[in-house]
Amino acid sequence: MRPQTKVEVEEGHVGRVLRLIEDLEDQDDVSAVHANFDIDAATLERLAPA
Amino acid sequence: MSGHSKWSSIKHKKGAADAKRGQLFTKLARAIQVAARDGGPDPAGNAALATAVQKARDASMPKDNIERAIAKGAGNDADAAAWETAVYEGYAPGGVAVLVEALTDNRNRTGSEVRHLFGRNGGNLGEPGSVAWNFDKKGVVVVDSERHDEDDLIVAIDAGAEDLTRDENVGRSSASPATCRRSATRSRRRKSISSPRT
Numbered sequence: 001m002r003p004q005t006k007v008e009v010e011e012g013h014v015g016r017v018l019r020l021i022e023d024l025e026d027q028d029d030v031s032a033v034h035a036n037f038d039i040d041a042a043t044l045e046r047l048a049p050a
Numbered sequence: 051m052s053g054h055s056k057w058s059s060i061k062h063k064k065g066a067a068d069a070k071r072g073q074l075f076t077k078l079a080r081a082i083q084v085a086a087r088d089g090g091p092d093p094a095g096n097a098a099l100a101t102a103v104q105k106a107r108d109a110s111m112p113k114d115n116i117e118r119a120i121a122k123g124a125g126n127d128a129d130a131a132a133w134e135t136a137v138y139e140g141y142a143p144g145g146v147a148v149l150v151e152a153l154t155d156n157r158n159r160t161g162s163e164v165r166h167l168f169g170r171n172g173g174n175l176g177e178p179g180s181v182a183w184n185f186d187k188k189g190v191v192v193v194d195s196e197r198h199d200e201d202d203l204i205v206a207i208d209a210g211a212e213d214l215t216r217d218e219n220v221g222r223s224s225a226s227p228a229t230c231r232r233s234a235t236r237s238r239r240r241k242s243i244s245s246p247r248t
Contacts, residue, residue: 001149001185013144013172020142020171024150027167029160031077032151034185035142 003036014039014047078106079119080153083130086123129155138164139182140175147181148173188212 009017017037024033081102089096093103099120106116123130132155140148148168154160165175193203195216203214 002188003147004184004186007144007146009144009146013142013146016172017142017144017146020148020167020173023167023171024148024164026073027152027160027163028073028076029136029152029154030150030164031081031153034149034151035146036184037142037144037146 001032001034003034006036006038008038011043011047014043018044018047074109075106075111075115077153078102078109078111079115080133082106082116082119083123083127084133084135084153086120087130087133091120091124136160137178137182138175139178139180140164140168141173141181142168143172146173147184149181149185 017035017039021033021035024030082099085096085099085102089098091099093100103116103120106119133153134155134157136152136154136157138150138152138161140150142148150164152160152164161175168175191206191211193206200214203211206214
């Protein structure tokens with residue numbers, strides 16, 4: 001799945017967005033998660049959940 | 051750090067990695083079962099099964115497990131019969147659209163758990179169709195750019211590739227993901243694989 005438009009995520013939301021994606025991916029029945037966030041690489045590196 | 055606590059730490063990490071791997075294999079096997087159930091056991095005539103098998107191979111799933119999952123799906127196994135696909139749509143914090151694909155034997159349970167996860171992380175589950183319009187189904191083929199140069203990718207364009215990009219962070223070293231219509235993915239993969247750079 002490829003999003004037609006992307007949403008730039010404010011730094012304050014990045015942690016929760018990534019945690020939500022990770023929680024969904026970890027759910028037993030979920031086979032794929034797609035999202036249209038746009039987060040720059042440096043912010044991702046700094047704020048990605050461990 | 052003492053030897054014992056170092057080993058404890060490694061064991062803990064290994065346990066977590068094994069659990070993740072086990073969970074991934076379970077999900078991949080389920081996708082193979084459902085694809086075999088719906089379209090038959092032959093990947094050559096069942097694109098969904100071919101894709102599911104390819105994903106399993108990419109994740110280093112043992113061949114026996116793959117064959118067992120195909121047999122289970124194609125053999126009218128009661129477990130395989132119960133699984134159905136479900137799609138959930140919602141928003142993450144900051145207005146990010148999220149599309150969740152699931153294989154479930156109980157829509158109510160899965161829907162409730164997905165809703166809980168959205169709520170717990172500051173998002174909300176939306177109505178069907180609320181975000182799906184924003185996503186196009188595409189096939190992606192990733193080619194090792196150490197073995198292939200741009201000229202080799204002309205076959206990809208001939209076979210329907212819409213977009214070619216170079217991504218330094220994919221694969222062992224670098225790679226060139228090529229996006230195309232989903233139906234063109236298999237033929238393009240076959241063509242790309244059958245004409246390696248020498």
